[in-house]
Amino acid sequence: MLQTYATKETLKKLGFEPIIIDRIPEAFGRNYPLHRKLAHPFTQRAFYLFRKHELQPISRPVFNSQELTDLLQSDYYGIVIGSDQVWRKEVFSVDGDYYMIHQQQLPIKKVAYAASTGVATWEYDEQETREIAAALKTFTGISVREEESVHMMREHCGVEACSILDPTLLADPQIYEPLRKKAKLSGTRKLITYILDWTVDKQRIIEQACVETGLEVQHILPQEKKRKGIWSRIINQDPCVYDWVNQIATADFVVTDSFHGMAFCIIFNKQFVAIGNATRGMVRFTSLLGQFGLSQHLTVDTLPNITQTIDYHSVNKVLTDKRIEGINFLRNSL
Template structure:
């Protein structure tokens, strides 16, 4: 029987989308396709904050309090990252062993019939740094069938120069099947790696809403609000966008990324985060996956781009669904833009999504056959 190992950023202790898309892919492979899969528990060195990082965070916090540093909340400031591990323990089976480097995982000689990398920005070398080759499955023997599912480059270009690219291109050529999350990724695969790739949906959109309703379960977060927003670095312009939009609609608003008590910041449980989106009237975010959940729960939304995260990820998806006008491009008042986006014909969106889902499902079915 096929035994499938999955590699992505499931280890994240601050990113809701990372753990939810990982759980969605596992669920689809196991419960829809009927295979046995687990996530290979690769946690690169440096993924967990060190004492030095925590001390730096404390110093920066005091500098911000005195106006000597720009306001920004760092991950090390949060005191309950264990909520992501609690989610993984319930929804994300992982390998018994944990690996922290390319050399360590290569020496493990893992015994899988198939391996899948994806989704998320797993093919963006600057994100993976020294572990980049792990996400090109270079640690596996050649008898393992290698597949990428909805791998993302993050941008509409490949980051590395020609000299550094060869080793990655050689690895991609060993894949049995290649799929990417953005249409621009199809061109990158062809022009940079010399391989054909298929455009597919992110696992969250592939698995569909019912799975996430089951994740939410009986969760009823306190203080549901009309507008929910999800953004890590909240600057003055974004704050004004939220305030103006709330005022225009006479809506309450809620930051669903975290709650705070004094200088202490708390992540919301994953099920509560999903429930907040499902129960809202409008979602404002710079997150790819938060937009995916707004679409799954059929909510009006405004995508507020973040230059560091790459606009290509959302442009590709929203153009295919006829929702590209939900991207705030800075040329109009965001509160007024949000007002014009409240009535989405989700029957039409769902028809387009169903067609894309069929093609994505066929790719994964054929790749694992």
């Protein structure tokens, strides 16, 4: 959600009027928008409120490729696809629409911004690859999030792509201040954790980090959280997006196995340890940290040397240059 928010705000600053396309997998059923409207205020309240207040305007629901084509033909100048793992087959496979396979003939600008394959291996078969390659050749700009994806685009699809910042990092950090003002929780004088997939090793790393920093731990997503069944989903809500942002922004130290947890540590200049999460795509971690010279802050099962603080003077110089690259890419592609 924060990627979408950041992309929208960046496009607004570039003079565009972004509309978020409500692309719903047809398998969800035509009644899904009604279900979402009635159930999500109770079962997914954090996301529902963020979507309602921060992710507007949004298009009418579209359930298949033809409906998406019809929508884009109405009055759209272009479409920006991305970011995150929209090009990872295991995660997203909505009728090829994230590659514009069925919209090749549309006379609009088609741009991929920081699209991620999530992994360092090509997941598509020969027929899928031919369709993807043909569709990508109609794009006016192709950027990906990881350097490995640049090579895959060239090798498998015959197209040139550039590696570019995730939109959460691209955006002016000031766009997060209105979100923080709505937060109720803070991470001040705390070791904040944001762990998606708890393991014994991760728990041990967090305990060791608490000892070495002398900080009290505060979990954004507690280990004991269980969400099976509708009543459990109502009781055990996802963390509020506003609180999520503010806890990382105000933390004294962060431990996370999330790509975007790591990205927001960089945005807010936090000292952190990133625990590689192979299930969710390890290349996402190694690629981002490598760009900023922060690979030594990535671990898998042991606590790295946290007395070696991150030099954010150097990191921010790289970040500024890469933000300029990203903005120029969008300007030139659109």
